[in-house]
Amino acid sequence: MNDPKRRNFLKASAAGALAAAAPALPGVASAATDDKPAANVPAKAPGKVTQTLARYIVNARYEDLPANVRKEGTRTLLNWVGVAVGGSRHETVDRAVAALAPFSGPQQAGLFGRKERFDIMNAAFLNGVASHIFDFDDTHLKTIIHPAGPVASAILALSEYRPVSGKEFLNALVLGVETECRIGNAVYPNHYDVGWHITGTAGVFGSAAAAGKLLGLSEQQMVWALGLAASQPVGLRESFGSMNKSFNPGRAASNGLFAAILASKDYTSSDGMIEAKRGWANTISTKQDYREITEGLGQRYEAALNTYKPFACGIVIHPAIDAAIQLRNAEHLKADQIERIDLKVHPLVLELTGKKTPQQGLEGKFSVYHSVAVAIIEGAAGEKQYSDRAVRDPQVIALRDRVNAVVDPAIRPEQVDMTITLKDGRKLHKFIEHAVGSLEVPMTDAQLEAKFRDLAQGVLPDAQVRRLMDACWQVESLNSAAQIVKAGTLQA
Structure with a gap:
């Protein structure tokens, strides 16, 4: 679940979380140093943006990645595989598999959690769909892009088609995430505000960059791959709440892979498709800050700022869920002890998640x-707590009706102030500054594994x-990244 009005929260959450430095790669243009342009004022491109980015992607080596970036790339992979497996049996995937099976080409790549095999284009799409169904995938907080879906889906399919070592795979994954998030930074929030689903529209660049890296594209071919990706923006926010939402990262995965494969055979595009007057950024956004794309390449990493959801819902509810679970566990609370639960929240919480009687x-x-009630009763807010069973549970409904939320202008979007009044008159209080899963309170490796298992x-x-x-976890030591897919699929 995404919304542009969350941008203040997301920017604040990401502020100060800088990645470790690594030497800049040769040939990468330096960024301008003047003030950033105001929103809604188109910026003049600082040189050849598409070419600068392509040069960086082509020259970037696994050995240049700082240790913390490699670690976060591995965590990104683990989290994505877990949500792809978890979503693999959803009716959305069932319907997509049934629709595409008659038209699929050779059985080149597997689907996580399933027996079927498809050609790499359709496998990339289907795994991308599965990974986004639960809205439980990774989040780049500055742009609310879910980075792994478009990128991992594409290059895992490609790794089954041609040999790819684990180190090559991890490098490509990081580069893909870096590419899409930097491009997203350049147009967010304006691009998102008008209705584009940025995970799809920026994600296609990530999948093209990552697949192009594994295909060994030249700088010129990478420019063309990015250009072909720019020609395939996919995803509108109107799709949210339907199967179409998960279509967007899936299609971004297959579109980016498509672009890279065409470019590998010298299928051309414009050399300035990102920054040209009638290029991607100027066409689909009223904000263009190209320095977000070119500044500090090889020195700072957006890929190191990725975060992972402990709860299977939009992040604006996460502080309230975190507070509820902490009080529940600390006080051994039962629903029948509670008289009422009062929340002071940011306006976005009620605007985005104000449904009182979900069906x-x-x-x-x-x-x-619902989220607070089910968190108190079940001590979790995973996908099982957002099932039809959970929202119709009489005990959950009864407690839900005793939850009261009011807007407090002093509460920031990443905060919540919770007071639970018990029937014996006691009052329990919890203020959350930053919820678990944020950059400030990241999920631990053990928590990621628990999420994966669930x-x-x-x-x-x-x-x-x-x-x-x-x-x-051991991706860097794998001889073949295809071993990950083999480990995550079922035998036919």
């Missing part, structure tokens, strides 16, 4: 009332889940 699981993701339960056998997690 379906998906609606529960848009209800702060998502994979009932999809893969427990022993296979462990092997799959190990393959993700």
